[in-house]
Amino acid sequence: MNKSFSDKLIEKIKAKGNPICVGLDPRLDKIPAFIKRKAAYEAKDNPFTAAAEAIIGFNKAIIDEVCDLVPVVKPQIAFYEIYGHEGVRAYEETLKYAKKKGLITIADAKRNDIGSTAEAYAKAFLGEVTIFEGEENEIITPIFDADAITVNGYLGVDGIKPFIEEAKKYDKGLFVLVKTSNKSSCDLQDVPLADGMSVYEFMGHLVESWGADDISDCGYNFVGAVVGATFPQQAAKLRKIMLNTIFLVPGYGAQGGTAEDVKPCFNKDGLGAIVNSSREIIFAYEKMPEFGEAQFAKASRKACENMIKDLSIIFK
Amino acid sequence: MNKSFSDKLIEKIKAKGNPICVGLDPRLDKIPAFIKRKAAYEAKDNPFTAAAEAIIGFNKAIIDEVCDLVPVVKPQIAFYEIYGHEGVRAYEETLKYAKKKGLITIADAKRNDIGSTAEAYAKAFLGEVTIFEGEENEIITPIFDADAITVNGYLGVDGIKPFIEEAKKYDKGLFVLVKTSNKSSCDLQDVPLADGMSVYEFMGHLVESWGADDISDCGYNFVGAVVGATFPQQAAKLRKIMLNTIFLVPGYGAQGGTAEDVKPCFNKDGLGAIVNSSREIIFAYEKMPEFGEAQFAKASRKACENMIKDLSIIFK
Numbered sequence: 001m002n003k004s005f006s007d008k009l010i011e012k013i014k015a016k017g018n019p020i021c022v023g024l025d026p027r028l029d030k031i032p033a034f035i036k037r038k039a040a041y042e043a044k045d046n047p048f049t050a051a052a053e054a055i056i057g058f059n060k061a062i063i064d065e066v067c068d069l070v071p072v073v074k075p076q077i078a079f080y081e082i083y084g085h086e087g088v089r090a091y092e093e094t095l096k097y098a099k100k101k102g103l104i105t106i107a108d109a110k111r112n113d114i115g116s117t118a119e120a121y122a123k124a125f126l127g128e129v130t131i132f133e134g135e136e137n138e139i140i141t142p143i144f145d146a147d148a149i150t151v152n153g154y155l156g157v158d159g160i161k162p163f164i165e166e167a168k169k170y171d172k173g174l175f176v177l178v179k180t181s182n183k184s185s186c187d188l189q190d191v192p193l194a195d196g197m198s199v200y201e202f203m204g205h206l207v208e209s210w211g212a213d214d215i216s217d218c219g220y221n222f223v224g225a226v227v228g229a230t231f232p233q234q235a236a237k238l239r240k241i242m243l244n245t246i247f248l249v250p251g252y253g254a255q256g257g258t259a260e261d262v263k264p265c266f267n268k269d270g271l272g273a274i275v276n277s278s279r280e281i282i283f284a285y286e287k288m289p290e291f292g293e294a295q296f297a298k299a300s301r302k303a304c305e306n307m308i309k310d311l312s313i314i315f316k
Numbered sequence: 317m318n319k320s321f322s323d324k325l326i327e328k329i330k331a332k333g334n335p336i337c338v339g340l341d342p343r344l345d346k347i348p349a350f351i352k353r354k355a356a357y358e359a360k361d362n363p364f365t366a367a368a369e370a371i372i373g374f375n376k377a378i379i380d381e382v383c384d385l386v387p388v389v390k391p392q393i394a395f396y397e398i399y400g401h402e403g404v405r406a407y408e409e410t411l412k413y414a415k416k417k418g419l420i421t422i423a424d425a426k427r428n429d430i431g432s433t434a435e436a437y438a439k440a441f442l443g444e445v446t447i448f449e450g451e452e453n454e455i456i457t458p459i460f461d462a463d464a465i466t467v468n469g470y471l472g473v474d475g476i477k478p479f480i481e482e483a484k485k486y487d488k489g490l491f492v493l494v495k496t497s498n499k500s501s502c503d504l505q506d507v508p509l510a511d512g513m514s515v516y517e518f519m520g521h522l523v524e525s526w527g528a529d530d531i532s533d534c535g536y537n538f539v540g541a542v543v544g545a546t547f548p549q550q551a552a553k554l555r556k557i558m559l560n561t562i563f564l565v566p567g568y569g570a571q572g573g574t575a576e577d578v579k580p581c582f583n584k585d586g587l588g589a590i591v592n593s594s595r596e597i598i599f600a601y602e603k604m605p606e607f608g609e610a611q612f613a614k615a616s617r618k619a620c621e622n623m624i625k626d627l628s629i630i631f632k
Binding site for chain 2: 025028029036040047048050051076078079081082083084085086088089091092110111112113114115117118120121123124129130131132139141143144152153154155156157158159177180181182183184185186187188189191192193194196199202203206250255
C-alpha cells in the first residue's frame with residue numbers, strides 16, 4: 001500500500017527536523033540581474049519566455065540550496081499566472097524540479113468552484129488528465145502533479161469533494177482556508193454566528209469533519225487547514241477543534257508572525273503544522289550584503305538555517 | 317473619459333436585447349471529432365498543443381455564431397488549466413478572440429488571496445504587467461485582458477481591493493461570490509449569524525459597500541455579485557440589499573434554474589443581471605440531431621435563440 005500524504009509529510013518533517021515550507025513566490029523585479037540577462041539572451045525575442053526562464057532559473061537555484069534542509073515548498077501560482085501561459089509553464093517546471101529533489105510540493109492556488117468545475121481543478125493539480133494523441137489515441141497524464149493544493153471552502157462540501165477524491169486516489173492532500181493571515185480576514189471570518197462560534201471556527205469544524213474518516217498512521221489526515229500565524233489566539237482555538245488536521249501556517253516573517261505566534265498551531269508532540277516563509281527566504285540576499293546578488297541562493301539557505309533555529313522552541 | 321465597465325455592459329445588453337452570458341467551458345470529450353482530428357494533425361506530436369488547438373477551434377466557431385446574438389461570454393479557466401500551460405494559452409486566445417468579436421469577457425477564475433498576491437492576479441486578469449525584453453528594457457503589457465473576473469471574498473476586503481484598483485484603472489469589473497448555485501452552498505453561506513442575517517446576506521452587504529462609491533451613469537457599479545439561479549428566494553433578498561450591483565447568475569439550464577427562477581435577480585427595469593448558460597449552449601448539438609456534430613456551432617446559435625425567447629419574460 002502507498003503511504004498517505006500525511007504520513008509522507010510527517011515523515012519528511014521528522015527526517016529534516018523542522019516543519020518549514022519555503023514559499024516560492026518569485027517577482028521579476030527581485031530576481032538577480034544576471035539570471036534575467038541569461039534568460040533574456042536564451043529566450044531571444046520572447047519576453048514571456050524570458051520571464052519564465054528567469055523564474056525557473058531562480059527557483060532551481062534556491063531549490064538546490066534548500067532541498068536538504070526543509071521538507072516542503074509552496075509555489076504561489078499568482079506569481080506565475082501573471083506572465084500568462086509561459087508563467088504557468090514555469091510553474092509546472094518548478095513543481096517538477098522540487099519533486100525531483102525530494103521536496104513535498106504544495107500548489108498554493110486557493111481554487112474553488114461548483115462540483116463539476118472543481119473536478120477539473122482537482123484533476124489538473126492532484127490527479128491525472130485524459131488527453132488525446134494523434135487521431136484517436138487517448139493518453140492519461142498528470143499535469144501539475146503537486147502533492148497538495150490549497151482550496152477555498154466558501155462553496156461548501158460539494159466543491160471540496162472532488163479534491164478529496166483525487167487526493168485519496170493519488171495519495172495527495174489539500175489545505176482548506178480557515179483563518180487567513182491577512183488583516184481583513186476578520187471582515188467575514190471573525191463574524192459571530194447565531195450559535196456563538198465565529199465563521200472561522202465553523203469552517204474549522206467543517207474541515208475537521210471532511211477529513212475525519214481518513215486519519216492515517218501518523219495521527220493526521222490529508223484534509224489540512226490554512227491558519228495564519230498572525231492570529232495566535234484564533235489558532236489556539238482551532239488547534240482544539242481540529243486535533244487530527246495538519247495546519248499550513250502562512251504569515252510568519254515578512255507578514256509579522258513570530259515563532260511564539262506559530263506555537264499554538266502545533267500539537268504537544270511538536271507536530272501538526274508546517275510554517276511557511278516566502279519573501280524572507282527567497283529574497284534573503286537583499287538583506288544579507290555578505291552574500292549579495294551573486295550568491296542569492298546561499299543567502300536563502302542561510303535564511304532557512306536562521307528560521308530552523310528560530311522555530312527550534314517548538315520542534316526539537 | 318472612458319466608459320465604465322457597468323456602462324459598457326448595460327449598453328451591450330440593451331443593444332443585443334438580452335442579458336445572456338455564454339459559458340465557454342470546453343470539455344475535450346465533447347468537442348466534435350473532426351475538430352480534434354484537425355487539431356491533432358496540426359499539433360503533430362504534442363498532445364497538449366492538440367488539446368489547446370481543439371479548444372481554440374471549438375470556441376472560435378461558437379463565438380462566430382453567437383457574437384451577434386449575446387452580449388457576454390465567460391470562459392471558466394478550470395477547463396483550460398486542466399491541460400496545463402497549453403490550456404492556459406487556449407484561454408488567452410479565447411479571451412482575445414471574443415474581445416475582437418465585440419463580446420464582453422468575464423474570466424471565471426474565482427481567484428482569492430492576501431493583498432500582495434491578489435495584486436498579482438488582478439494585474440494578470442484585468443490590468444497590465446511589467447516584463448523585460450532583451451537585457452534591460454522593460455515592457456508593459458496586458459496578459460489575459462478580460463473585462464471582468466470572478467473572485468471569492470472569504471479573505472475580506474484587502475484581498476478584493478487590488479481587483480477594485482485595477483478595475484478602476486482599466487474600466488474593468490469584478491463579480492464577488494455571494495450565493496453560489498451549487499447544492500452545498502448552504503453549508504457555509506446559509507449559516508445564521510448572531511445578528512439574524514445569513515452569511516450570504518452579510519457577504520451581500522460587504523459587496524454592496526465595496527462598490528457604493530462607484531455608481532456610474534447606468535445606475536450600477538463595477539463590483540458585481542455572483543448569485544445562483546437555483547436559489548430564487550435568496551436572490552430576491554439580495555436584490556433588495558444590493559440595488560446598484562450587477563448580478564452574474566449561474567445555474568440556469570443544466571443546473572436546473574428556469575426563467576422564473578432568475579426573475580428575482582433583476583431589478584424592475586429588467587436590468588441588473590446577466591444569466592449564464594454553459595453546457596446547454598456550447599454542447600447543444602448533442603441534443604439537436606437536426607444539426608449534429610458537423611454543425612455544432614449552429615446548434616449553439618439555436619440554443620441561444622431559445623434562451624433569448626425563454627428569458628423574454630424578464631427582458632423585453
